[in-house]
Amino acid sequence: MGNNLLKGKRGIIFGALNPDSIAWKVAERAYEEGATLTLTNTPVALRMGETKALAEKLNTKVIGADATNVDDLKKLFTESIEFLGGKIDFVLHSIGMSPNVRKERHYSDLDYNYLDKTLDVSAISFHKILQTARKLDAINEWGSVVALSYVAAQRTFFGYNDMADAKSLLESIARSFGYIYGREKRVRVNTISQSPTMTTAGSGVKGFDRLLDFAERMSPLGNASGDECADYCITLFSDLTRKVTMQNLFNDGGFSNMGMSLRALQQYEKGLYTDESTGKRSKDHSWD
Template structure:
């Protein structure tokens, strides 16, 4: 149901790949709430993914860009302003990828060239995006910029690997740039720390299915879905949150504040007698 929360606003959604993507859901909800948008992803993702189908559905344009390339980002802003008929009101950064995770490299055996790529793609691209927009004066006063994060920025989660470092940097960028952009142009910058979500990117994390189940058992409200995350993003893009900036906002059903839930404790107790090591060998405790 539409409440016209974004009526008359213009936005750019980075990172929509397919129907599993949170960015895909955000794009759909933004248009439903009255916004005009452009979509952006890498040329390969646009060519191999379903982004064009989403663009056709929403009657919007796709502007291909490598988010680690400043010239590409500047082109996205210039073309979006031209296509949408004015400066931008909101941006979603839903970009993350770790070559180390994809190659199953453990945290104590990282390839540092791949670590550089992880940080550039998943976090520094956020800085490049904001800096490009600011230099071009591409965002309206009271605009809103959101990036998607995860609680692994604060806590250790087995298998999340160097993406945890990237998310920590991402949140730091939101605070540092949020102060500057807020003071000078009233543009607010926040991160949303989402529940484990079964997306194409998320499926690359080792043990994602188990992590998803664990978080769901721990959270009093259960895991937040991609659709629910989209709803939260819409509120953050709207004028209802004009004074919210430099925050990491947990959207995880309460997981981030729970020590041990009743369901998780019961599961833990049942598994005390025996468990398996990483090679599948049963170990009795």
């Protein structure tokens, strides 16, 4: 049941591939809260995913666009404004992809052509979206633009690879463009650093299941789900957060402020003193 937090607002959602996608959940929540919106993804993603089914559910349309292509973005904003009947109030950037991760290239042995693709798709596309919207004057005053990030922008995580570089750049773009857009048009630009979430993109990271477990044990409140991330996005799209901009906001159950939790320590200790050949503990080293 919605509370009409977005009643009368218009939005564009990038990256709703299937029901596991955070963008999919955000689109559903925005619609529940009274918004009208358009959905967009690359043509290949639209062929592989289920975005058209979501569009039917939300009584809207899908506009194919490559977020790295400025001409596509111009068409997207223009068609969205025409279809929705006015300028845009909120945008979600939920886009990320690394060929180096997919090809299991070690961070110390990156393919630089792949790296260029990672940065363009996962971060520079955010700048292109913002720049295109500003030049077209496509976003209303007090509008809100949100991109999804991850704590690997600040801390090193094994296996996250060049996506960490992309997330760092993404957050920098939010700050730099947030100043310009805020000063000129009162448009807010923020990133949400979400808990590891089992999406199509996330599952491509090596050892992701173990990362999920580790984050769950480390976080006082546990991992934030995709649905909970969608709720947070709605607050940032709403008028309740008019003075929040240029921020990287953690929605991770407290993980980002933890050093070591008891649950994580106990699991580590259990593994440390277990005989791998027998599966039994060699001796009791419990700290309880």
